[in-house]
Amino acid sequence: LKIDKTFVDTLTTNNTSHLIAEHIIEMARGLRLKTIAEGVETPEQVSWLYKRGVQYCQGWLFAKAMPAREFMQWLANAPAPANVPQPPRHAEI
Numbered sequence: 001l002k003i004d005k006t007f008v009d010t011l012t013t014n015n016t017s018h019l020i021a022e023h024i025i026e027m028a029r030g031l032r033l034k035t036i037a038e039g040v041e042t043p044e045q046v047s048w049l050y051k052r053g054v055q056y057c058q059g060w061l062f063a064k065a066m067p068a069r070e071f072m073q074w075l076a077n078a079p080a081p082a083n084v085p086q087p088p089r090h091a092e093i
Helices: 005-010 015-031 043-051 068-077
Strands: none
Touching (some): 005 015
């Protein structure tokens, strides 16, 4: 279940976004679905999401959008982003 960038953008500063994101995560957990947060741009967002059980994050914090072939090359050579919280065992980047 995807958490839209609209909510990710302000989840650490806006109570409404925070509550909506938490409810999406809880609904996914109840339905046994995995969650992905899109538009992740800050380490604070990653930390907030991982602490609440989000399994996947995507966004500019990790890499720009790119075609699949370019992604495979990037994946083979990219260093881990600096200052990004490490995902817990339940999460993937």
